[in-house]
Amino acid sequence: MVEWPEALPYVNLYMTTCVTYRDQPPLQTVLETVVKRLNAKNSIEALAGAQAGNVDDMMDMIFRTCTGCGAGKDYDQALLLLMQLTDDANPLQLSRSRRARGFAIMAHMCFEEGFTPDRGTMNIDAVHRGAVLADVAAKLGFVAPIVLRIADVVERTGFRRPETCPAGHSAARFAELTDLWRVYDQRKAELERRDGARDAKMLAMPNRYFCAAEGCGIEATHGSALSSCAGKCKQDWKPSYCSKECQRKDWPRHKPFCKADGTPDPSIVALRERIIRGESEPGEREEPQAVPATSGFVQRTPEEIASGRHERRMNIGMPEGGGVTMSSSTMTPEFMRDVQYHLQRLMNGEES
Ligand SMILES: [Zn+2]
Ligand SMILES: [Zn+2]
Ligand SMILES: [Zn+2]
Known part of the structure; x- marks a missing residue:
């Protein structure tokens, strides 16, 4: 039996290459689907299906052999299937979006091979191959998170522009990837607009954005994502929670401040002060613990x-x-x- 932690690399590859950044499905749904699939078919059955031209089995085998989940890692096998998937003369007559996903997966493979956090040790040729493949995916109209990630790394490391490109390297070969930069610049502008609006709201009402339970550390991307205390406490001091569990846990602490007379909840006061000082993280974050x-x-x-x-x-x-x-x-x-x-x-x- 494959359990969910073993399926995470598969799920991660799927989420970064096969769904657009706009339509990210709930992780739970993808995890369940993948675990079910890995338990339903072994790698020999999946490979037989892939070789018989079943596209779902092809995709599945690509994920298995790229990540080592449900099969041994085998990049040659993965590449062979990816070439069939992306070939526009393929008798399978695959849709543009299928082919684009294939390019995104290949981009991911090249990028993974070349990327290191330090630009001095980065294999820039491998990153460039990844960028070229990401550009093709963008041209086909499919913007997976990996496409944006590659563009972001190239820009941040200075390889995009001649002014910042390290000596001995050519910025031109990155700059010519026009579809990649079109989608990247568009997304960046979108994020800046959104973050600006969110920051202003968060500054005014930080208690809407952070779970008030001690040690939880969950920060919501939208003020409406958390549920607020339903008691009589005033809006300005009203704690919010990510879940019933956290709300229950925090109640003994919050109860004496949950009054209509505007008594400030000291924990919300402290949160406001931290936010105003510009500390984005509220207090200490509990170290994540592995759970069964x-x-x-x-x-x-x-x-x-x-x-x-x-x-x-x-x-x-x-x-x-x-x-x-x-x-x-x-x-x-x-x-x-x-x-x-x-x-x-x-x-x-x-x-x-
Ligand atoms: Zn919480
Ligand atoms: Zn309350
Ligand atoms: Zn764990």
Whole structure:
């Protein structure tokens, strides 16, 4: 039986290459689908399907052999399938979006090979190959998070422009990737507009954006993502929570301040002060703890989920340009933090 932590590299590759940054599905849904799939077929069956031209099996085998989930890592096999997937003369007559996903996966492979956090040791030729493939994906109209991530790294390391390009390197070969820069510049402008608006709102009402439970550390991307105390306390001092669990945990502390007379809640006072001082992180963040795989799943009835009342959506920070939306309707905060922890480790290259 494959359990969810083993499926994370597969899920990560899927989320960064095969869904656009706008349509990131809830992580829980993707995890469940992938775990189910890995348990339903072994790699021999999946490979047989891929070789018979079943496109779902092809994609599945590509993810397995790229990540080592549900099959041994085998880049040659992955590349062979990717070439078929992206070939526009392929008898399978695949759609543009399928082909674009293939290019995004190849871009990811090249980028992974070349990228290091230090520009001095970066294999810039491999990053350039990744950028060329990302440009093709962008040309086909498919903007996966990896496309934006590659552009972002190239810009931040100075390789995009002649003024900042390290000596001995050519900026021109990056600059000519016009589709890549078109989608990247567009997205950056969009993010700047959004962040500006969010920052202003957050400064005015930080208690709407941070879970008030001590040690939780969840920050919502929208003020409406958290649920506020339903008691009599005034808006300015009203704590918000990411989940019922956190609300319950914080109640003994908040209770004496939950009054209509405007008594300030000292914990909200402290949060405001930290935000005004420009500390983005509220207090200490609890170190994420590994939890057993099953404890993160909250049993909720379909009616409850459909009502949306329990749902809190949060964007979990992926590298620039990417984000993973998690839904609390099916997950406990502990589970969310655990997944976030594993994803961060994956992105730092500590887990593979
Ligand atoms: Zn919380
Ligand atoms: Zn209250
Ligand atoms: Zn864990």
